[in-house]
Amino acid sequence: MSLFVALNYMIYPLNIPFYKDWPFISILIIVGVLSLTVIIYYRAKRFLIRQAILKALVERKTKEIRKKNEELEKNDLIKTRLISIISHDIITPLRFLHISGKSLVEGREKTSEELQQETLVEIVNTSRELEMLTTNILNWIKYQNENRKPAKESFDLHEMVTHVFGIVSGLARQKNIILTNAIPVSFCIYQYIEPIKIIIYNLVVNAINFMDKGHITIEIKRLKNGLVIEVKDEGFGMTKDQISNIMGDQFIVSSANIDGKKGNGLGYLIIKDLLKLVEGGFSIKSAKNKGTSIKLFFPNT
Amino acid sequence: MTPCILIADDHSMIRKGIKLILQTQLGATDVSEVSNCSGLMNELLKKKYTHLILDIILSDGTSLEVIPNIIKLYPDLKIMVFSMLNAEVYGEALKQYNIHRYLQKTTKEEDTIKFLRDFITDKEINIADSNQGSKSNPFSSLSARELEVLHYMLSGNRTKDIATILNLRMTTVSTLKNRIFEKTQTSNLKELIQIASLYNVNY
Known part of the structure; x- marks a missing residue:
């Protein structure tokens, strides 16, 4: 009997109720701590997920801003470039166009027949060049706004190329360059007419500027997913560096300097911008x- | 002595304009034209000229690269520089070659004619008078060599390309580039291009 009492005393030392018993309390504490940990864990996990989402969002926004910033910087540099083109290639020639014209009017009797003729030819060529350059600057500005994406329409490509050749025929004749429109007559396509015209125009002008004589040919090939228009010339050609300079997404448009010939680099800039607009591509x-x-290359869709 | 004049400019319209002024207004009949540096050197070799009207940017390079040679080979040749570029900057740099006649293409017509007349009649110029380069322009402290490098930097050439064009070592070009950034207080090419346009040094 005394053994039972002793045992009883060992298990329930002071006969306290079960909820005041130490195993029960410790279990209670453990359960409490565990549930607290679980709650904190889930809270933390949710917080981490939210944080990750926010981080991704911030990253995306930063990327967008950086891209916009790059575009702005590029435009800024092109504008700076345009300033120098306007001052060097437009204002200066215009001043001397005026000075020469005035000298011709006022000093006619003092000028030799030969110099008069020379000057007149120069005035004719320069005014044409100036018109072409300003047209191009206008083209570039016109398509800067991406919302101004042109609409596709049906048109006769053969006729369009004939028209472009008409604009530059004077220039080509001076240099004995033969322009060949190898596009079949009445070749109708459904494409962006204005951008394609500007691109072809720029390529033909480039070709004329960088060749002494020979042929310039424009051909077409229909593919399953689009159109390929090819502009071929027999000019001075380009070096690998020049090509990679054109293809590369460089901020600075360096003027092409081939055998002492100089361009203002505006042509390819416009071509690239327009191709981007119509989702086309090109290779040299x-x-x-x-x-x-x-x-x-111009895609069908 | 009748002046024998050579015009070196890359714009044919400008060459014709100057030629007309020289012939109709100033009575100079012996006027020839060239459009690039190599043509310029050839022409000087062929014929004895007394006066040279020189643009800075020619189609195959800048005349800053040939001026030292011209001066060495033809010490009697009188040179005047006629350019769109800022006189404060390039005029200053050219003084080290003892070229004190610098006319900006934006000068008024009457002043241009007067300047040309003074030039071909060899009127004495007041050196002190032409010495009014403003120190406020960040480019005016650049040397001729630095201006050459600046020109190729602004047209987008890399250090390697500039070294090839000017026949310099890469390290020399880098040093010159750093000095340009330092003197103009810019830290990158973008800033340099912007202030170059602002001061009309860019083309």
Whole structure:
């Protein structure tokens, strides 16, 4: 009997109720701590997820801002470039166009027949060049706004190329360059007419500027998913560096300097911007002194 | 002595304009034209000229690269520089070659004619008078060499390309580039291009 009492005393030392018993309390504490940990854990997990989402959002926004910033910087540099083109290639020639014209009017008897003729030819050429350059600057500005995406329409490509050749025929004749429109007559396509015209115009002008004589040919090929227009010339050609300079997404448009010939780099800038707008592409193949072939791709959709 | 004049400019319209002024207003009949540096050197070799009207940017390089040679080979040739670029900057740099006649293309017509007349009649110029380069322009402290490098930097060439064009070592070009950034207080090419346009040093 005394053994039972002793045992009883060992298990329930002071006969306290079960809820005041130490195993029960410790279990209670453990359960409490565990549930607290679980709650904190889930809270933390939810917080971490939210944080990750926010971080992704911030990253996306930063990327967008950085892209916009790059675009702005590029435009800024192009504007700076345009300032120098306007001052060097427009204002200065215009001043001297005026000075020469005035000298011709006022000092006619003092000027030799030969110089008069020379000056008149120069005035004719310069005014044409100035018109072409300002048209191009206008083209570039016009398509800067991406919302101004043009609409596709049906048109006769053969006729359009004939029209472009008409604009530059005077220039080509001076240099004995033969322009060949190898696009079949009444070749109708459904495309962006204005951008394609500006691109072809710029490529033809480039070709004329960088060749002494020979042929410029424009061809077309229909593919399953789009159109390929090829502009071929027999000019001075381009070096690898020049091509990678054109293809690369460089901020600075360095003027092409081939055998002492100088361009203002505006042509390819416009071509690239317009191709981006109409989701097209282009490739250049060239050999020094053999000529250049430029393939333009315009997708159907 | 009748002046024998050579005009070096990359714009044919400008060459014709100057030629007309020289012939109709100033009575100079012996006027020739060239459009680039190599043509310039060839022409000087062929014929004895007394006066040279020189643009800075020519189609195959800048005349800053050939001026030292011209001066060495033709010490009697009188040179005047006629350019769109800022006189404060380039005029200052050219003084080290003892070229004190610098006419900006934006000068008024009457002043241009007067300047040309003074030039071909060899009127004495007051050196002190032409010495009014403003120190406020960040580019006016650049040397001729630095201006050459600046020109190629602004047209987008890399250090390697500039070294090839000017026949310098890469390290020399880098040093010159750093000095340009330092003197103009810019830290990158973008800033440099912007202030170059502002001060009309860019083309």
